[in-house]
Amino acid sequence: MEQLLHRLTQQEIFQELRNAERENRTADFSNKLLPEFSFFGKEINTGINLKGSTIQGALHLDECIIKGDVNLEQALIYATLYISKTEVYGEFFANQIRIREVLNMVASTFKKxxxxxxxxxxxxxxxxxxxxxxxxxxxxxxxxxxxxxxxxxxxxxxxxxxxxxxxxxxxxxxxxxxxxxxxxxxxxxxxxxxxxxxxxxxxxxxxxxxxxxxxxxxxxxxxxxxx
Incomplete structure (x- = not known):
């Protein structure tokens, strides 16, 4: 029987990011069901693990700094993945990602x-x-x-x-x-x-x-x- 993904709210997403930064670990959203969300001008002092997650809408990162790895491997995004003018200090993993409406990573910098x-x-x-x-x-x-x-x-x-x-x-x-x-x-x-x-x-x-x-x-x- 296929396992149902645990759904997180936007409030829970922000809380996990804060906890991960405080505890000096990667923010873990792997194999979760997430709503559409976006960050603008945000500095994230940790990595983000979205491996195997499903995002029920778009994911936007605009003018952000991410000081760790980003893992989107095997993730499903219902709409657009948009990353603009963002710096990623770690690796960007997105093997086998599935995007239903456009991937656009314009004018961004990837250190690895x-x-x-x-x-x-x-x-x-x-x-x-x-x-x-x-x-x-x-x-x-x-x-x-x-x-x-x-x-x-x-x-x-x-x-x-x-x-x-x-x-x-x-x-x-x-x-x-x-x-x-x-x-x-x-x-x-x-x-x-x-x-x-x-x-x-x-x-x-x-x-x-x-x-x-x-x-x-x-x-x-x-x-x-x-x-």
Whole structure:
């Protein structure tokens, strides 16, 4: 019999964060049922564990500082995951995350790595203007179109005007839209092996210090002016 998730209120979420900071431990929301919630301009002096949780709405982090790891592995988010102008000091774990309406992590800074392997996203995967000191792993992810009341949001992958200190691992992706990597600086390698994009892949102005691996990449066309 499937175990029911324990539901937390917003008040309980804030209380657990305060307790975790006071006790110098990671805030534990793993395998919980959570309402939609957001933080603006908040400094969180601990890690956040949301592994296996279900968020019944959107999760917004805007202009925050998180001084620990963020774990969203195997989480289900009913709406949007939006992280803007936020600093994450620890690792960002989101392997096998499921997002029903857009992932957008714009202009945020990650001091270590982003692990987002085998994720499932409806709507676009947006990583524009992010800075990562380590690696970005979005390999084996599936990004699908979504039809909303206002129209179709295409399953695009955006990594424009970004800076990645390590490698970008984007092999074996299935995208119903385009892949846009314009003007991004990558300190090591770019892996696009065996990925399938329904539309174009754009590498104009992309700087890759290491190797570009694109064997068996499928797309409508490849637009590349790589430095």
């Amino acid at each position: 790595n982003i692990y987002m392997k085998e994720s499932s996203i409806k709507g676009f995967l947006g990583l524009n203007k992010i800075q990562i000191e380590g690696n970005l792993d979005i390999s084996k992810s599936i990004i699908k179109n979504i039809v909303t009341k206002t129209g179709t949001i295409r399953g695009d992958v955006y990594l424009r005007d970004a800076k990645v200190g390590g490698s970008v691992l984007a092999g074996e992706i299935i995208s119903e839209g385009l892949g846009n990597f314009e003007r991004t600086s990558i300190g090591k390698n770019l892996d696009l092996k065996n990925s399938k994009f329904k539309e174009v892949v754009i590498l104009s102005g992309t700087i890759v210090e290491g190797e570009i691996e694109a064997q068996d990449l499928q797309c409508k066309s490849l637009i590349a002016h790589v430095a």
